[in-house]
Amino acid sequence: MELFTPDLGLVFWMFIAFAILFIVLAKWGWPVILKNMNERAETIDKGVEYAQQAKHQLDHAREEAQKYMEEAQAKQAEMLRDAAKMKTQIIEEAKAQAGVEAQKVMDAAKVSIEQSRKEAELQFKNEVSKFSIEIAEKMLRSQMKNDEAQVKLVDKLLDEIENN
Amino acid sequence: MKRLISLLTLLAVLIPSVAFAAEAPEEQEQKESLDVKEVIFHHLGDGYGWEVPFSHVYRIPLPVIVKAEDGKWFCFSSAKLTEVTVTEDPATKEKHEELTPVIHEVEKDGKTYRFYLAHVSEHKNKVVEIFPLTAAEQAEVNAEAIRIHSEKGGDAHHVVVPGFVLVGHEYYKEYRPFDISITKNVLALIIASILVTLMVMSVARYYARKGMRAPRKGMGFIEMLIDFIYTGVIKSSLGAKADKFAPYLLTCFFFILTMNLLGLIVIFPGGANLTGNIAITLVLAVLTFIVTNVLGSKHYWKDIFWPDVPMFLKCPLPIMQVIEIFGLFTKPAALCVRLFANMMGGHMIVITLILLIFIFAAFGTAALGTSVVVSVAFTIFMLLLDVLVSFIQAYVFTLLSALFISAAQEGGHHEETHEEEAKNDASAEVAPTAEVK
Structure with missing residues (x-):
């Protein structure tokens, strides 16, 4: 049967045609295509993954913003509270300081008043003693105008000394 | 579809009646009887020239x-x-x-x-x-x-x-x-090779020009086919070794598919019954045989000459060896005959259906008219079926080649991992002694 006996010429050409086709495609065709297809598949996979991540992030952005806002508010409140606390503290401190200062000033005033009082007292004493001496002198002078009075006094003094 | 069927039925009824009316009074004597076998073999076989329409x-x-x-x-x-x-x-x-x-x-x-x-x-x-x-x-x-x-x-x-x-x-x-004449089949072979080269290189060049962008239309279809074969057949059966055998298997698929489809076109660039010619399928099967066995692993050869079966099956009488060696040759032979018979069968049915018209012509004009409609309808159906068969046979050839090749690789793969493990063990054993030194 003609159909079932392979023709040598055709076998020869088929072999050559296939060999050339295979060499050409295996060198310049398939590796390029397969490499590109694999790369593209990977890129697409990565893109999908990235998009999913982005979507995920977008979905959670509102929540996150809310969270940040709440945090910020809490922080603000805390800061306000801190500031108020600090204010009262400063005022308290200032008050205390002022009290201490006033006390100091008052003490100093008291001391100086006391001192001036003492000085005045001393001066008054001196004045008084001076006046009394002058008065005594004047009285003495008036009493001691006669000799008799003088002798009497001397006697008296001498008696006193003797008694002592 | 319904409209088509009703139209065909109408034609089948009308044409004979019209033909009866127009039947010529004198019967033309047929000079030579139609040699059906001759016509079929002429269409299926090779030739030194290429018929024009x-x-x-x-x-x-x-x-x-x-x-x-x-x-x-x-x-x-x-x-x-x-x-x-x-x-x-x-x-x-x-x-x-x-x-x-x-x-x-x-x-x-x-x-x-x-x-x-x-x-x-x-x-x-x-x-x-x-x-x-x-x-x-x-x-x-x-x-x-x-x-x-x-x-x-x-x-x-x-x-x-x-x-x-x-x-x-x-x-x-x-x-x-x-x-070694450039016969009709050889020229068809060259045309098919050029077509495959153009198809594949157009996609490859597209990547060089446009980089990562996916090709559209025709090129996209080619790429889809490549991906279908690469991931569906080659990658799934060969795994890590896919890239080593992908060029051969992809070339096989596209060459066979192109030859199959070209064979279905009736006029010049096609019409040669290439894959329905045993010389073509023989070369393809022999190439798969060579790729399978030359690149086969040690384990594969061991399984052929010393399979894991009870001793009495292999030692005094080499029963298993004979079966295995026989199997070596039957696998590619089946590949060769499957593709050849399917494609030749399709062509033969189409030619026979067309010839029916000429056979029935001898029985008068009425029979001629009916047979024209019926034959053409069946021929169109058969040709559409052949388009499907063209694809299926190219796919099956590639799939079976991939399976045969992977069967010859798999054992070696295990062996390699064993060897690697052994090497790792050896290096692990060497390491402490090195430390001691």
Whole structure:
């Protein structure tokens, strides 16, 4: 049967045609295509993954913003509270300081008043003693105008000394 | 679809009735009976020229390359082997063109070489080198022809005598030269190769030009096919070794698919029954056989010559070995025959369906009309089916090749991992001693 006996010429050409086709495609065709297809598949996979991540992030952005806002508010409140606390503290401190200062000033005033009082007292004493001496002198002078009075006094003094 | 069916039914009913009315009164006598076998084999087989549409006589001439008996090479146009003779019917003045083979004589180095397209010979429809016989030899061959005719019967004027070819009414001694002519099939092969190259390289070049962007339309379809075969067949059966065998398997698939589909086109660039020719499928099967066995692993060969079966099956009598070695050859043989038979069968059915028209024509015009409609409908159906079969057969060939190759690789893969493990163990053992030193 003609159909079932392979023709040598055709076998020869088929072999050559296939060999050339295979060499050409295996060198310049398939590796390029397969490499590109694999790369593209990977890129697409990565893109999908990235998009999913982005979507995920977008979905959670509102929540996150809310969270940040709440945090910020809490922080603000805390800061306000801190500031108020600090204010009262400063005022308290200032008050205390002022009290201490006033006390100091008052003490100093008291001391100086006391001192001036003492000085005045001393001066008054001196004045008084001076006046009394002058008065005594004047009285003495008036009493001691006669000799008799003088002798009497001397006697008296001498008696006193003797008694002592 | 419904409309199509109703239209066809209508045609089937109408045409015969119209034909009855128009039936010619005089019955034309058929000059020659239709040789169905001849027509089928002519369409399925190879040829030195390529038929052009609507003509049985004129053909695209192709180069004939033959090596004569004394070792000299000859190359000439196939048009020189045939001649168109025009005969005029004296009664009807109708011209009838016929293609008849002629002896092509070539003078080379003072010697005359004669080539002839054999018809009544053992090498039917092939180019043979012929040598004239002397009168005595002629008588001897004629006597032999009469003897053969009395034994086998048949046409008394066209007796095939082994070793001789009938030219006109004389026998010549024939020699079938080594023939690497660019026949119809070879040209179709070249066209298919160029088409596959263009298809694949267009996609490859597209990547070079456009980088990562996915190709569209036709190129996208080719890429889809490549991906279908690469991930669906090659990657799934060969795994890590896919890239090593992918070029061969992909080339196989696209070459077979292109040849299959080209075979279904009736006019010039197609029409050659390539994959329905056993020479083509034989080469493909042999290539798969070579790839499978040459690149097969040690484990694969061990499984053939010393399989893991009870000893009595392999030792005194090598039963398993014989079966395995037999299996080595049956696998590619099945590949070869499957593709060949499927494609040839499809072509044969289509041709037979068309021939039915000419067979039924002998029974009158009514039968002719009906058979035209039925045959054409069935032919279209068969051709559509053949498009599917073309794809399936290319796929099956690639799939089975991939499976055979992976079967020859798999054992080796395990062995390699074992070896790697062994190496790792060895290095682990070496390491402490090195530390001690």
